Amino acid sequence: MRGNWSVKCLEGQGKRLVTRADTIDTITTGTEFGQWVETLLAVAEDEYKLLKELSPLTSPLLIASAYGTLLAPILKLFNTVLGQMTTLIKKSLQKYNFLALSAYDALLQQQPAWEEALSRRDEIEDKNELRDGLGTLRQICLRSFPEFLVDLKLGANDRDSETSVRLVDLTIDTVKYLGALPKVRAAAASALLALGDGNWKMGEGVQVGKSSKGGEVDEVVILEHFVHDVITNAVNSLNTISRNRRPSSFGSIFLLNNITYLRHYLFLSPSHPSLPSLFSQPTIDFLNLNWRTAKAAYFDTNFSPLMQAISDDPPKDKSGGGKVNAKEKFTRFYDLLEEVIERHRLAKVLSCDGHPTDDTAGIKEERGAVGEEIVRLVVPTLQRFVQKQKEKEFSRSE
Structure with a gap:
């Protein structure tokens, strides 16, 4: 009887956890699930104390039997709520992967x-409902890691416009995923160790149970390895998308926008203070190298033609051909400059419009820094050209 009354008090909160999982943060839901289990255990503890104090039963075996009867409906409720939660997670593992990790972490505690x-x-009695629940959640967690990497690879099949330079979903998802990982660090490390170092690389010839990195790994190392593979897959997919953009100048802007977003919100302004501890030096070097490469490609495809238009000395011609040649170069320079300006009206570089986060100050600084580099790249070349031609008076309309 008292067990059923306890269930009446607990089931409302338990069912509410599942029904509102769509509307609140998944990690919060998992944490609240752990708090609900803690409350359930506190009720069981109180009932056991009351049973010992108030029951006329004196035999320990009889008390244990009575307590088992009292506990049965509470355990059934736990199984029901956990079953509903795991069913929800399995319906959309990509959406609820951190609910699984958070709930797994909560049950471990x-x-x-x-x-x-x-x-x-x-x-x-040998049945252990929590142990069984941990096993179920762990299997879900083990699936979530390789499936996330597969999603990043499939992100390379982006069907957006060839001239689009916006942030793609895989970039935003990577930042969100890695930003949430420190909140469930213990559960993620435990699951990854159970999966095996490198075994999250489905379809890449990795043998289950064999470490692809070599040597013994602990929680810190295995998290670093997994995070490295996440960033590698994300960057490789972005490079693939960039190569499919036409013309290449749009592809370079796309790549700069997305790589800069990754680098800024993972390294420079992380959403979680302990996120940088998940990055090994090779991971940091890899992303920084790709950022520098993306920036160099942006300068090359968008501004090299400008500098080439005026960089060569005009041939010396006594008949005045040098002046004509210089004028043609100057005209060509401004024609190309107008093309660059028009392109940048269509393809915003490091724009904060429609930004997925409110913290855009850092991106604005990055944009300003890129603008300053453009000035340092183009203006000196233009000044040298003008200096050489200063004795020749001409204008574009001449």
């Missing part, structure tokens, strides 16, 4: 108290 509660039942 409650395991000692759970074991103590079950130890007070009849000795013949």
